[in-house]
Amino acid sequence: MVRKIGNPYLLTAIAVIGGGLFGFDISSMSAIIAGKQYRCYFDQSVDGSCTGPVPSVQGGIVASMAGGSWVASLFSGFLSDAIGRRRAVQSATVMWVLGCIITSAARNIPMLIVGRVFNGICVGICSAQVPVYVSEIAQPSKRGRLVGIQQWAITWGILIMFYISYGCSFVKGPAAFRIPWALQAIPAIVLCIGMIFLPESPRWLALKGRWRECEQVLVLTHGHGDEYSPWVGRELEEIKDWVDTERQSWTAGYMQLFSPRYLNRTHIGLFTQIWSQLTGVNVMMYYITFVFTMAGMTGHQLLISSSIQYIINVVMTIPALIWIDRIGRRPALLAGSTFMGIFMFATAGIFATYGTDPGPEGVDGFKEASVQVNGAASRAVIACSYLFVASFAPTWGPVSWIYPPELYPNHLRGKAVALATSGNWIFNFALGYFVPPAFVEIKWRTYLIFGIFCVLATIHVFFLFPETSGRPLEKTTEMFEDPKGIKYIGTPAWQTKNYYSESVREEHGEDLPK
Structure with missing residues (x-):
């Protein structure tokens, strides 16, 4: 029998390699689409x-990965419930390797799109089920930090692959983009092998009636090998109580998520992922080379300036990993969308006031670079881009993965998070396709649209998103169902509290006041 890893940080570090794959895709495209080798090989002029490809086709190439992710994220709930969280992630890695083979060997745009769809299938499964797996295995006081590592893995994937792609930009011919796309297969292979050494989710085992294995996993991950640990006993009892209470209402389909009891939770989880895309982060990640071209950057200066943004993304995610459980989900989301909206409006104002029209051919041959600024205005645009990412990285970036798994009961979590994540990918697909033509057609007003979305996200979070930090997963229902017996109304979002302190004391065996 394979010896399983019990350290929650180590097992999370392996599982979130799946998030790193998404990051690899983001930066490999953002770095490569600016390269002469890519633009000449897939030229449609x-x-x-x-x-390079015309703007609408380039948008389609980028969006194809998200399209595959959307489809895969929807069926990932059935896959995860059937074979387990761990095996679902392992199966996804096969699709990623296949996608890397096809994209690195692509002879034309249709073949490239097919390969990216296969990559998207893997990312769709991993992005939906890795947060579920980690949240179901983590202690309440560490859950936000551990699930948030998924976003940190994404930022590291972006940074690493960007520099690999930048280094390969000095290679002549199609190898400049084939090498990075082929190298993306390596972390997927590592993930597939690493998952062999991880235990299955204890809550999935409980749903399957495998109580002895469930207890063994809790002892391994929460009890540090001590089967008499009080914390393990309490958690096992909570899981059993929940199973006994809720078994009568179990159904296997997605439709239960839209019943009166769960509709509010479904809409919150779905919009957490939708708003994370509508903030405009796609503009700042996939198409940052277009943005900085409009700000006067060219050649290798363009790629180096873009890479600074990815470094900021990595560094600024760290505060969330340290403090997100103490601070809570609501304050992070409210602050993030507020500041992102400010920087989006500022960028729109700079381009509208100081921008000049470079003509139909755009700047430096990029039709998408349809406005140009210089001097102080150029530096202001770059600063706003950096500050936008610094606002997203510790807030909506990690919390969009942390929050949805905390909203749902155990028997619905796999499918519910899959549905929520599908919202991320369908809007990722739509915006990936929309942004290049939008830069051409409506220019600086693209930023105005995203700024308005940020304002709407802030309002939505304030009135309808409750605080979940520190609560055991089995106790979130209390926030959504009125204790006085009026079902499905629950506690107003702005009145919910952070239970981090209470969960820490419970995990250390301290008695809480009655």
């Missing part, structure tokens, strides 16, 4: 001027 009439005169052969190496301007």
